Amino acid sequence: MGFDRPQTLQSPTGALLSYFCQPAEGRVRGVVQILHGLAEHSGRYDRFAHFLAGRGFHVYAHDHRGHGHTRAPDAPFTVFAAKGGADRVLADVAAIRNVIVHERPNLPVILFGHSLGGLIALNCLQAFPKHVDAAAVWNAPIPSPSAARLAGLALAWETFRHGSDVPSRLMRRATFGAWSRAIPDARTPFDWLSRDPHEVDDYIADPLCGWDPSVSMWRDVFELGRRAREAARYAPVRKGTAIHLAGGGADPVTRNGKDVENLAAMLRRFEFNDVTVAIDPQARHETLNDTDRDRMMREFAEWADRHIRAAT
Numbered sequence: 001m002g003f004d005r006p007q008t009l010q011s012p013t014g015a016l017l018s019y020f021c022q023p024a025e026g027r028v029r030g031v032v033q034i035l036h037g038l039a040e041h042s043g044r045y046d047r048f049a050h051f052l053a054g055r056g057f058h059v060y061a062h063d064h065r066g067h068g069h070t071r072a073p074d075a076p077f078t079v080f081a082a083k084g085g086a087d088r089v090l091a092d093v094a095a096i097r098n099v100i101v102h103e104r105p106n107l108p109v110i111l112f113g114h115s116l117g118g119l120i121a122l123n124c125l126q127a128f129p130k131h132v133d134a135a136a137v138w139n140a141p142i143p144s145p146s147a148a149r150l151a152g153l154a155l156a157w158e159t160f161r162h163g164s165d166v167p168s169r170l171m172r173r174a175t176f177g178a179w180s181r182a183i184p185d186a187r188t189p190f191d192w193l194s195r196d197p198h199e200v201d202d203y204i205a206d207p208l209c210g211w212d213p214s215v216s217m218w219r220d221v222f223e224l225g226r227r228a229r230e231a232a233r234y235a236p237v238r239k240g241t242a243i244h245l246a247g248g249g250a251d252p253v254t255r256n257g258k259d260v261e262n263l264a265a266m267l268r269r270f271e272f273n274d275v276t277v278a279i280d281p282q283a284r285h286e287t288l289n290d291t292d293r294d295r296m297m298r299e300f301a302e303w304a305d306r307h308i309r310a311a312t
Contacts, residue, residue, distance in 0.1 A: 003046040006069060009062075011095040013081075013088045015072035018042070019062035019096060021103075022049040027056050030108040030133070030308040031100050034061035035093065035117030037139075037286075038221065041068030041208045048288050048297060055301045058104050062096050064089055064120075066217060068208050078214045079165055085220035086123070086227070093124050097131055108133040108308035112300075114288065115139045115253065119224040125241070126233040134242040134307045136300060139251060139285055141259045142266070143225045151222055158215045167212035175253075176212075179285070182252035192252050192284055199289040234270050242274045242307040243267060246296065248283030276303065 009017045020042055032052050034045050042061035049059040065075035065088060074082045081088045100109060111132050113121030118140025125132050143151065154170045179192040186192075190200050190210060203209045213221070227233055247260035254260050257279045264277045278299055283290040288297070 003043065003049055003061075006043075009095060009099060011072075011092045013065075013072065013091045013095070015065050015070055015075060015088070015092055017062045017092055017095065018069035018071075019060060019099075020046075020049070022046075022053045022059040024056050024058045025053050028058065028107065029056035029305065030110060031058045031060065031104050032110050032112050032304070033093075033096060033100060034059060035111065035113035035120045036061065036064065036067070037115035037117050039067075039209060039211050039213060040203075040206075043068065044203075044206075044209070045288070047293075051297050052301065055305075057110075057301075057304070058100075058107070060096055060100055062092070064116075065092060066214075076165070078167065078211060078217060080217050080220045082216075085216060086223045089120060089220070089224075090123055090127055093120060094128060094131070097128070110134045110136060110304055110308065112136040113138065113140065115141070115285065116221060116224075119221070119228050122228040123224050125237055125243075126227065129237040129241075132241065134244070134304070136244040136246070136303075137263070138246040138287055139248065139254055139260070140245075140263065141225075141254050142228055142263050143222060145229070148222050148226060151218070155215050155219050155222075162215070164216040164219070165214050168215045168218050169212075171215075171218045172212050176210075179252040183284075193286045194284050194290045195282065196289060196291050199286070203289075229266070231270050234272075237272075239271045240274055241272065242276075242303075243272060244276050244278070244300065244303050246278045246280075246287055246300070248285060248287055248290065249279050249281035250283060251285045253285045274307075 003020045006018050041063050063070040066079045111121040118137035180189045183191045247254050247257040249257045267275045
């Protein structure tokens with residue numbers, strides 16, 4: 001099975017998860033479990049998965065609830081869940097992890113999360129610390145407490161006026177709209193994603209990308225961000241767990257990489273002693289789809305090789 005042939009898994013949460021598996025080539029080193037970002041889907045990681053497979057990694061990637069081809073009775077498109085969306089998203093990640101353990105036993109697993117996927121990876125590290133051998137968190141914005149409070153007020157107002165299962169107009173302007181305005185002489189509203197126009201055009205043309213998340217999904221995103229900032233939640237996590245952070249110095253989503261640097265500082269305050277940071281100075285939000293992607297993918301693979309044991 002490869003990224004051209006999706007599979008499905010019935011999650012304990014009730015979701016029918018759509019996922020891909022790209023088998024490793026040659027000597028097997030481990031497994032990378034990919035967690036995609038907001039308003040996109042796992043199929044966009046095909047190039048990365050093939051690259052990693054060529055370096056000896058099995059790769060698994062699924063569509064989160066409300067995204068891509070995953071379906072759930074309580075999670076229509078753009079909604080994580082009617083209630084408890086953050087916890088259900090984490091439980092779905094654990095369900096894919098169980099597949100990995102069954103199909104690829106005794107192999108180390110690296111969680112790789114982009115943007116929202118990075119927040120989910122940090123939450124999984126907190127919730128399932130024994131199941132994560134290392135974590136890579138790329139381009140993840142961690143909302144400050146003040147920003148989260150303002151967003152919470154805006155989302156509460158929208159829930160009162162329009163309900164929680166409709167797109168959030170206020171968050172659209174505060175996020176996608178603001179990020180677009182931050183790019184000088186932008187060719188499209190999504191130039192904040194990448195300097196590569198072909199990648200931007202592919203995103204725009206993809207009907208499973210670029211949509212407006214619901215009010216409830218934004219609430220769940222901020223809940224994941226709140227948990228990611230809490231020191232107590234990291235107490236069960238081994239402080240020697242390797243965590244690799246990456247970002248773009250021209251990414252408006254992470255305030256030009258400042259959020260990535262702040263996340264590294266926060267994790268070090270929480271006594272994690274193996275935190276590495278790679279900032280591509282000119283890259284925008286999607287490091288894996290920007291013009292320096294080949295170098296960044298190589299650096300990730302080298303980091304992964306250093307932090308997992310080789311397997312045969």
